Amino acid sequence: MTHMLHRTSNIDQKYGVNTLDNDLCFLAMSAKRYTNQAGSGPKMQKILQIAAKHNPTNFGDMIGGNSLSSNLEEILKKVNETSIVHGIFATMEDAVAFVKEVKEADLGISVVLSAPTERAWELVEKTGTMLHTQEFSGGIWGKLEYLPSPEVNDFCTMCGHGMISRYLVEDMIKRVKAGKTSALNASKEIGKQCCCGIYNVNRGKILLETLAKTK
Numbered sequence: 001m002t003h004m005l006h007r008t009s010n011i012d013q014k015y016g017v018n019t020l021d022n023d024l025c026f027l028a029m030s031a032k033r034y035t036n037q038a039g040s041g042p043k044m045q046k047i048l049q050i051a052a053k054h055n056p057t058n059f060g061d062m063i064g065g066n067s068l069s070s071n072l073e074e075i076l077k078k079v080n081e082t083s084i085v086h087g088i089f090a091t092m093e094d095a096v097a098f099v100k101e102v103k104e105a106d107l108g109i110s111v112v113l114s115a116p117t118e119r120a121w122e123l124v125e126k127t128g129t130m131l132h133t134q135e136f137s138g139g140i141w142g143k144l145e146y147l148p149s150p151e152v153n154d155f156c157t158m159c160g161h162g163m164i165s166r167y168l169v170e171d172m173i174k175r176v177k178a179g180k181t182s183a184l185n186a187s188k189e190i191g192k193q194c195c196c197g198i199y200n201v202n203r204g205k206i207l208l209e210t211l212a213k214t215k
Contacts, residue, residue: 003160004114010150059087060197159194183208
């Protein structure tokens with residue numbers, strides 16, 4: 001189970017951009033209540049330190065917050081054996097470098113990667129890792145009329161816990177269109193709400209720039 005699967009790409013499809021291919025997420029955690037949980041805190045910290053070396057657009061931990069609202073040193077202080085650490089890369093090169101270094105460190109901690117299927121296979125091939133389990137998003141079911149617009153949902157679904165408000169996204173889109181803030185600053189403001197750190201700042205910036213060109 002992962003909360004990183006359900007990232008929509010409506011703006012990509014509508015306006016002919018391609019941001020989802022550069023949306024490469026990871027989470028790492030110990031097996032709760034099993035043998036590798038005890039003493040795993042420093043190992044979780046190590047994974048986050050490795051991630052921070054390879055140009056993540058964001059990273060974090062549910063308790064310590066993300067890199068947009070805190071810094072690596074403060075986040076690491078709060079990482080413990082029950083933590084789940086996260087990160088997001090905007091290039092395959094950075095994601096590959098991260099996976100290779102984590103593999104070499106051999107920390108004995110489970111790492112889950114999330115990306116479009118073809119990109120996930122590419123990552124596996126380039127890092128010499130083995131695909132253990134493959135999961136797919138089944139889409140969104142239920143009363144879809146209560147969802148925000150498809151464009152806004154692209155931002156909201158970059159936080160798997162639903163912490164990004166549709167109203168904040170709508171306001172940031174208006175501000176960028178009006179020239180009151182930059183796409184980068186608006187993306188960072190949106191991303192601060194995702195405590196885990198899997199909101200892709202770079203992708204958000206490109207999506208905002210794309211929408212700013214529309215009426």
